[in-house]
Amino acid sequence: MAATTIEAGTRRDFLYVASGAIGGVGLAAMAWPFIDQMNPSSAALALASIEVDLTPIQVGQQVVVKWRGHPLFVRRRTPAEIAEAQAVDANSLPDPLAYNNNLPDSALATDANRATKPEWLILIGVCTHLGCTPQVSTPQMPQGEYGGWLCHCHGSQYDTAGRIRKGPAPRNLEVPPYTFLSATRVKVG
Amino acid sequence: MSGPSTYKPNSGFERWIDTRLPLPRLLHDTIRTFPTPRNLNIWYTFGGILTFCLGVQIVTGVVLAMHYVANAGMAFDSVESIMRDVNYGWLIRYMHSNGASMFFLAVYIHMFRGLYYGSYKAPRELIWIIGVLIYLLMMATAFFGYVLPWGQMSFWGATVITSLFTAIPVVGHSIATWLWGDFAIGDATLNRFFSLHYLLPFIIAAVVGLHIWALHVPGNNNPLGIDVKSPQDTVPFHPYYTVKDAFYLTLFVILFAMFVFFAPDFFGNPDNYQPANPLVTPPDIVPEWYLLPYYAMLRSIPNKLMGVIVMGGALVTLVFIPWLDTSRVRSCRFRPLMKQFFWAFAVACVLLGFCGSQSVDAARFGIPLVWVARVASFYYYAFFWLILPIVGLVETPKKIPASIAQSVLGDTAAAPAE
Numbered sequence: 089m090a091a092t093t094i095e096a097g098t099r100r101d102f103l104y105v106a107s108g109a110i111g112g113v114g115l116a117a118m119a120w121p122f123i124d125q126m127n128p129s130s131a132a133l134a135l136a137s138i139e140v141d142l143t144p145i146q147v148g149q150q151v152v153v154k155w156r157g158h159p160l161f162v163r164r165r166t167p168a169e170i171a172e173a174q175a176v177d178a179n180s181l182p183d184p185l186a187y188n189n190n191l192p193d194s195a196l197a198t199d200a201n202r203a204t205k206p207e208w209l210i211l212i213g214v215c216t217h218l219g220c221t222p223q224v225s226t227p228q229m230p231q232g233e234y235g236g237w238l239c240h241c242h243g244s245q246y247d248t249a250g251r252i253r254k255g256p257a258p259r260n261l262e263v264p265p266y267t268f269l270s271a272t273r274v275k276v277g
Numbered sequence: 278m279s280g281p282s283t284y285k286p287n288s289g290f291e292r293w294i295d296t297r298l299p300l301p302r303l304l305h306d307t308i309r310t311f312p313t314p315r316n317l318n319i320w321y322t323f324g325g326i327l328t329f330c331l332g333v334q335i336v337t338g339v340v341l342a343m344h345y346v347a348n349a350g351m352a353f354d355s356v357e358s359i360m361r362d363v364n365y366g367w368l369i370r371y372m373h374s375n376g377a378s379m380f381f382l383a384v385y386i387h388m389f390r391g392l393y394y395g396s397y398k399a400p401r402e403l404i405w406i407i408g409v410l411i412y413l414l415m416m417a418t419a420f421f422g423y424v425l426p427w428g429q430m431s432f433w434g435a436t437v438i439t440s441l442f443t444a445i446p447v448v449g450h451s452i453a454t455w456l457w458g459d460f461a462i463g464d465a466t467l468n469r470f471f472s473l474h475y476l477l478p479f480i481i482a483a484v485v486g487l488h489i490w491a492l493h494v495p496g497n498n499n500p501l502g503i504d505v506k507s508p509q510d511t512v513p514f515h516p517y518y519t520v521k522d523a524f525y526l527t528l529f530v531i532l533f534a535m536f537v538f539f540a541p542d543f544f545g546n547p548d549n550y551q552p553a554n555p556l557v558t559p560p561d562i563v564p565e566w567y568l569l570p571y572y573a574m575l576r577s578i579p580n581k582l583m584g585v586i587v588m589g590g591a592l593v594t595l596v597f598i599p600w601l602d603t604s605r606v607r608s609c610r611f612r613p614l615m616k617q618f619f620w621a622f623a624v625a626c627v628l629l630g631f632c633g634s635q636s637v638d639a640a641r642f643g644i645p646l647v648w649v650a651r652v653a654s655f656y657y658y659a660f661f662w663l664i665l666p667i668v669g670l671v672e673t674p675k676k677i678p679a680s681i682a683q684s685v686l687g688d689t690a691a692a693p694a695e
Contacts, residue, residue, distance in 0.1 A: 123455075126469065132459045152556055157461030159556045213556075214461075217581055219440035220433065221558040241437060241562045242576050243637040258581045 137277030159213035381567035395607030428549030502607025569633030603669030
């Protein structure tokens with residue numbers, strides 16, 4: 089009666105496992121296209137770059153332009169704002185890294201690493217907390233305690249180099265890749 | 278109480294159907310003869326009201342989808358065209374937008390009723406958990422729907438909520454990009470949200486089916502929280518509860534109609550009548566009222582990842598309630614201590630909602646609201662993870678009636694055989 093019981097498993101066991109495994113791999117392979125279709129399409133990935141004319145921007149002024157769907161801050165800082173930003177020890181900051189796409193990832197968040205030309209601070213205007221656009225501080229309407237930006241959504245405060253100083257945001261505002269084409273023209277992206 | 282069926286086919290045709298597709302039998306047993314505790318009060322009518330709400334949202338939603346255009350350049354104008362040009366479009370859209378608020382109002386009453394009368398306790402744990410699942414699906418559906426008009430609040434609300442995922446270490450930003458289908462919220466995001474907003478209500482309808490199926494195994498809990506012991510404790514669902522449900526549904530619809538016709542933008546945010554602008558965040562981003570308590574929790578924590586964990590944990594906590602409550606007594610009616618903590622919990626939820634509706638740095642009576650939200654968030658967690666287990670062990674419950682019939686009809690009527 090018990091002649092068919094084989095300890096190592098039967099042909100049928102093998103077929104079960106083998107077809108199950110092939111089916112599983114096939115299912116996983118078929119799942120990927122359905123997941124990946126949600127990622128940015130080739131059209132969205134074609135990275136756009138823009139050129140910004142700096143001549144009309146006054147000292148102490150910020151202009152906002154759209155870059156890759158996000159606001160881009162171009163701020164011409166006053167000497168006082170630059171001095172304030174330079175006086176801060178990068179290691180004492182909540183986030184000591186520069187997040188400057190023009191520099192290595194390990195660069196410290198010194199003011200020099202945040203703005204290659206001290207007068208021009210160029211940032212992606214997306215709060216690193218939950219993506220709102222922070223409000224820029226002006227002498228007439230200060231935003232936050234650090235002279236930089238205040239995000240009204242959840243109260244994150246940035247200093248005059250766009251570094252997080254207070255509030256829930258974990259990181260400094262990101263510096264996009266950019267190159268100065270001339271003294272008054274910058275290419276972003 | 279899903280005992281043997283009492284269905285008797287009345288004709289040859291009914292018998293023919295019954296042996297092939299016993300749908301009449303199912304309906305007979307579930308909404309006609311289903312034995313239901315005779316002491317259910319007004320708070321037990323919200324299950325039926327919620328089914329009505331789901332129906333309204335699906336019917337009005339299908340109609341709106343006939344006129345809506347899911348395109349970042351055209352969505353806002355298509356909603357305005359529904360409001361101005363489409364015949365009765367204003368009515369259908371206001372029913373849909375206010376319907377969402379009425380749906381959440383009803384679901385919150387339904388949930389607090391379940392908490393108060395211990396409806397989550399054995400053997401009804403799965404009914405509760407399926408209910409939590411429905412609640413989560415409702416929140417997702419409402420969120421997707423709120424994005425569709427593509428106003429300022431739609432856009433920035435979507436930005437904030439999807440950015441919650443960036444709090445996840447390592448893969449967070451990839452997940453957010455995957456959700457957006459771009460580097461920011463845009464056309465791709467709007468299209469997929471529309472697709473999902475149309476899909477989820479039907480998933481909710483299916484899960485509601487499971488909810489009711491699970492309910493019909495042990496039958497309804499009741500305000501006394503005691504089991505049904507004899508047929509005397511129950512009445513047939515029809516006509517007793519069909520009529521009771523219909524009566525309170527009518528009152529609910531009057532309230533609904535008041536908002537639709539006299540205050541259609543009461544729950545709305547004026548900022549959402551401005552087209553989405555990716556360069557300007559409105560000064561105060563506020564979610565719809567039904568999400569405010571969770572939003573207040575998120576904002577009260579000064580750390581991004583922790584804020585998201587606290588907010589998400591508040592929802593996940595709901596799943597564990599059946600096992601956190603250690604009391605043998607279901608209903609708070611017989612739990613003098615628990616009753617007080619329950620009402621304090623209700624107050625904490627309302628306080629959280631209020632804090633979430635105010636700006637981040639607001640204060641009342643010299644107290645920063647962020648601290649009020651912190652205390653209330655702490656109480657929210659403490660209620661479930663400390664109070665529920667401990668009070669169940671230390672509390673002395675009041676005397677529980679012998680049966681539903683005795684409690685409702687008095688001793689003599691409850692014992693007619695003697």
